[in-house]
Amino acid sequence: MADREAVLTSRPRRQTEPEHPAGGDGPFHVVLYNDNVHAFDDVVRQVQKATGAPEAEAVAITLQAHETGRAVCFVGACERCQGVADVLREIGLHVEVDRC
Numbered sequence: 517m518a519d520r521e522a523v524l525t526s527r528p529r530r531q532t533e534p535e536h537p538a539g540g541d542g543p544f545h546v547v548l549y550n551d552n553v554h555a556f557d558d559v560v561r562q563v564q565k566a567t568g569a570p571e572a573e574a575v576a577i578t579l580q581a582h583e584t585g586r587a588v589c590f591v592g593a594c595e596r597c598q599g600v601a602d603v604l605r606e607i608g609l610h611v612e613v614d615r616c
Contacts, residue, residue, distance in 0.1 A: 542615055544597040546590040548581045549610040556582070559609065563589055566603035591616065 546566075551559055556578060563574040567590045580587035589611075590600045597613045604611045 543591055544594045544613055545588045545592075545616050546597050546600045546604070547612050547614060548577065548587050548589045548604060549612075550581050550585045551609055554607060554609065558607065562604055562607050562609060566590070566600045 548559075548563065554562075559578045559581075560571065560574045563569060563577050564571060567574070567577075569577065569589075577587045577589045581589075589604075590597060592600075594613070601611045601613050
């Protein structure tokens with residue numbers, strides 16, 4: 517149970533370069549919604565591919581989406597978030613990009 521609690525407290529992946537230029541409109545985030553079509557492991561792999569997250573972090577994100585209906589999986593500049601969302605959509609996952 518302790519491992520599961522540690523997994524659920526994981527934070528969304530953040531890009532490493534500055535999130536937005538000076539005077540920009542602020543950071544964005546990618547929201548992953550629960551998916552009842554794909555296998556759990558397929559979603560984990562796609563989250564890893566899209567965000568560069570290690571497996572444990574991708575599992576935590578996927579589990580949060582599964583249990584609560586949604587999970588923020590990435591935070592960064594708008595263009596980078598759109599790229600992450602596009603990779604997640606490659607297999608038909610439901611995501612959206614919103615301003616933080």
